[in-house]
Amino acid sequence: MRVLAVGCHPDDLEINCYGTLARYIERKDDVFVCNVANGCMGHMVIPPDELKAIRRKEAEKAAALIGAKEYFCLDVNDLEVVSYDKDVINKMIDVIRYTKPDVIITQYPNDYQRDHNETSALVFNTCFMASIPHYTTKYPVHPKLVPIYYMEPSSGNSFTPTDYVDITNTIDIKLKALSCHESQIKWLADHVGKDVIETTRSASMYRGKLSQVKYAEAFVRCDHALKMTTSRLLP
Numbered sequence: 001m002r003v004l005a006v007g008c009h010p011d012d013l014e015i016n017c018y019g020t021l022a023r024y025i026e027r028k029d030d031v032f033v034c035n036v037a038n039g040c041m042g043h044m045v046i047p048p049d050e051l052k053a054i055r056r057k058e059a060e061k062a063a064a065l066i067g068a069k070e071y072f073c074l075d076v077n078d079l080e081v082v083s084y085d086k087d088v089i090n091k092m093i094d095v096i097r098y099t100k101p102d103v104i105i106t107q108y109p110n111d112y113q114r115d116h117n118e119t120s121a122l123v124f125n126t127c128f129m130a131s132i133p134h135y136t137t138k139y140p141v142h143p144k145l146v147p148i149y150y151m152e153p154s155s156g157n158s159f160t161p162t163d164y165v166d167i168t169n170t171i172d173i174k175l176k177a178l179s180c181h182e183s184q185i186k187w188l189a190d191h192v193g194k195d196v197i198e199t200t201r202s203a204s205m206y207r208g209k210l211s212q213v214k215y216a217e218a219f220v221r222c223d224h225a226l227k228m229t230t231s232r233l234l235p
């Protein structure tokens with residue numbers, strides 16, 4: 001199976017679905033990782049241009065750590081993600097057409113920050129557009145109608161999972177991948193006083209409690225027409 005995970009900022013996927021991505025990789029599925037935003041605003045001191053290069057390296061390191069096939073970044077500045085920007089739409093379509101996924105994991109549509117919600121809308125729209133032959137971009141059409149799973153939003157509010165994935169055996173590599181984001185760990189500590197490693201472990205433990213395993217990640221299936229399937233596409 002080919003899996004494409006599209007997160008907004010570098011670290012969003014690590015927090016909410018890297019345990020699941022590691023499970024896919026364990027069973028020899030091909031996993032591709034993409035960020036829409038470049039993370040340029042996430043620091044108290046380091047200026048945006050310098051920071052976005054640092055954050056790209058951190059995200060690449062995390063993706064390589066779990067054994068993802070390739071990492072992409074659409075390089076949109078933080079706070080400026082808009083789902084109807086034609087240039088970003090075409091870049092996103094080309095990532096989908098290039099990676100040819102059987103399933104996509106992305107941001108939940110109702111999260112705490114507009115960049116996250118716009119990323120969700122961007123993926124929702126472009127995964128359909130990527131299948132339209134007369135909409136031409138650099139890469140050839142991906143004719144499949146790709147099902148989407150939304151990962152848990154940052155707060156977990158208004159989120160009722162439809163599916164859980166047991167990540168008991170991959171929690172360590174998930175947290176190790178998250179630890180690659182040194183600049184972001186410092187930012188979250190400085191900006192909101194949060195230890196992201198500990199809160200991520202706690203959130204995974206809470207989802208594990210609900211699903212009767214030690215650690216889990218939770219998802220909602222996108223239930224719109226042409227995006228549903230009778231198969232379980234999560235590991």
Ligand SMILES: [Zn+2]
Pocket residue numbers: 008009012116
């Ligand atoms: Zn984010």
